[in-house]
Amino acid sequence: MEGNTHLPKIQMSVLSPVEEKQAMLAAIIASTDDAIISKTLDGIITSWNPAAIKMFGYTEEEAIGKHISLVIPNDRIDEENFIISQIKAGVKVEHFETVRVAKDGEFLFLSLTVSPILDGDGKVIGASKIARDISERKRALVKQAMLASIVAASDDAIISKTLQGIITSWNPAAERLFGFKEEQAIGKHISLIIPDDRLDEETYIIGEVSRGIKVDHFQTIRKTKDGKLVPLSLTVSPVIDESGNIIGASKIARDISAEQASQQETARLYEHLKVLNAKKDDFIALASHELKTPLSSMSAYLQLLARLETDAKNKTFVDKLQSQLTKLSSLVDDLLDVSKIEAGKMHFAKEDFDLREVVEEAIDLIVHSNPGYSVTFECLSSKCAIIGDSHRIEQVIVNLLTNAIRYSPDGNSLKVYLVEEDDQIKVGVEDYGIGIAQEKLQNIFSRYYRVDEGNGKVSGLGIGLYICHEIVRRHNGKIWAESKLGEGSTFWFTLPR
Missing domain, CATH: 1.10.287.130 (Signal transduction histidine kinase, dimerisation/phosphotransfer (DHp) domain)
Known part of the structure; x- marks a missing residue:
């Protein structure tokens, strides 16, 4: 007690029995964790112990002489009238749970015990109040109530059990899923719902939980009261007490019958x-x-x-x-x-050939069959040697050129590019036609996909680009398109060297 400046220094040897008793009471009041306050019947504070200072934030000088409403929220003033009326009648008010307000505006959940103070004639002259902070307990109760509500409302069965497998809780969803009422399940072993050929699973699960390991999405079979087998997904977590000891397991069981x-x-x-x-x-x-x-x-x-x-x-x-x-x-x-x-029966020949020569032959074929079109060919290399199926690659180029003409009804010219890069050769066919909307580019190489289904002027089954894609892919190359609606398109493909 020497370290507490609020505690009175007591010399028992020089005190009378009455003084000694008063000194002992003063020491208890000064050292208790509960706020102890006395007040007149008019509500004027007459004493204010150190715990009251700590709880409410007001010093003794700030509190004594003030009305007790200093710590009472406005909507709870009527409580003080009730308490004073009981005290005036000589009735002690015990464990009265309420809310009071601290100096900084924080609301505190308190349990009050208020007793009458009597004078020498037995007349009630005031009240002594003991206030215990139960905020943590209240918050814990609120949290517990919320969790209980969630468990009760859950569509998943939620079950808790001891490490020995004895069921300790059983929510309404567990009743619906397994058919056992709460009173039929609690106190029974969890094997109540485990088929005989799966009892080893429980040993494994308890072993994991006992080591603090959560078991997630464990798919298994459990049985109902009427013997029906139900496929479930289990999540089992350790239950830990205040000391950090694992004392049981909490299990969430979800019926996956519909999913399966x-x-x-x-x-x-x-x-x-x-x-x-x-x-x-x-x-x-x-x-x-x-x-x-x-x-x-x-x-x-x-x-x-x-x-x-x-x-x-x-x-x-x-x-x-x-x-x-x-x-x-x-x-x-x-x-x-x-x-x-x-x-899987499209066969490809593997032979050396000159890609430039193949491109030029494809251009000649298209120009011959479409005399109104001019095709500009841009290539800086005199020869582009590559390994693959020249017939199939020519098929790709002819298809791209044919599409370019088909989707350029008002145009009369195309450009073809042949570009040599470090480890690949890139071929491009550019038109100045109707173009393709950006959101449709990702689908154009799909089988039977047509960019404009409603355009009766453009014939086709929507398989040409799909075939091009497969031929290029089988040559370990890539094919893609770049386009702006109303401005035209450029189709590119690459082939490894």
């Missing part, structure tokens, strides 16, 4: 889709092969007719027929390529 059923249905539909897709590819391959023979015959007859026909008007009709037949043959060839790609 959905996964199984998805897998079933995927397998079904694979079968349908295989049948579709088989049909396309068969139909394409069957179409090739009559198309070849028609082409031969039209070529013969073109040579024999002398009438200019009729010859024009024959030329148009030949042009449409060429388009139809090209579509059939594309369908055949798609079926080969999907079946």
